[in-house]
Amino acid sequence: MSKVLVVAGPKGSGKSTLIKALFPELPVRFTEPPIYRVYEAGQGVRVVEVPGRADTVRLLLAAPPWKISVGLLLVDSSQQPKADPGLLPLVLAAPQKALVLTKLDLASPESIELARAEAQRLDLDFFAVSATTGQGVPQLLEWITTGAKPKLPPLREERRAPAPPVDVVPVPSPRPPARATLSPEEEAVLKACDGRKSITEIARELGASPAAVKSVVDKLFSKGFIKELKPKVVV
Numbered sequence: 001m002s003k004v005l006v007v008a009g010p011k012g013s014g015k016s017t018l019i020k021a022l023f024p025e026l027p028v029r030f031t032e033p034p035i036y037r038v039y040e041a042g043q044g045v046r047v048v049e050v051p052g053r054a055d056t057v058r059l060l061l062a063a064p065p066w067k068i069s070v071g072l073l074l075v076d077s078s079q080q081p082k083a084d085p086g087l088l089p090l091v092l093a094a095p096q097k098a099l100v101l102t103k104l105d106l107a108s109p110e111s112i113e114l115a116r117a118e119a120q121r122l123d124l125d126f127f128a129v130s131a132t133t134g135q136g137v138p139q140l141l142e143w144i145t146t147g148a149k150p151k152l153p154p155l156r157e158e159r160r161a162p163a164p165p166v167d168v169v170p171v172p173s174p175r176p177p178a179r180a181t182l183s184p185e186e187e188a189v190l191k192a193c194d195g196r197k198s199i200t201e202i203a204r205e206l207g208a209s210p211a212a213v214k215s216v217v218d219k220l221f222s223k224g225f226i227k228e229l230k231p232k233v234v235v
Helices: 015-022 054-062 088-092 109-121 137-146 184-192 199-206 210-223
Strands: 003-008 037-042 045-050 070-076 096-102 125-128 166-172 226-233
Touching (some): 003 088, 015 137, 015 210, 054 088, 096 137, 109 125, 166 210, 199 210
């Protein structure tokens, strides 16, 4: 019997990017599905991407094509980390369910705590992930596969010495897609990516801000031009 994993979230919350991070072999489409989109992930796992559309939720609740095994409700760390009330009933219908804070690499400590508190309020398991850096993705995949409860730190941790600052090195894909879809800005950043230079170094080379370069790198990663993003400790 297939395990049906529903990944639900409003537009821009990172549904497609998270699915690709969880199941790299899937031919994920990085566009909002008109109703919902189904992927066969192998090993008996079926992934259903559900947008934040009220008519889609009503359809899936009224006449579900399958029994939902696992429900993920995504919240965007760059927005107010509140669960979409329209999508919540769909996720709550699953026996295994979690609130997932996406874009962890951009999240503030406050937004992480707010999202965790929201998950506790709704009696959902909680994960914070970054599909860009991979942080939290293995733990989420293990939970999806085994149902093992996530190990989370308390809401407020004791102050510790700050960790060394971390930069990221974008590694180009050895077999990138056709480049016809790239903007001039994306072309320039991709050309500067050699697998050794960090985002900060690329920004310095191009005369741009690291934030602007990171935004472009994220797009290149989602389009398949960047294979991975390797952390680099700044000394």
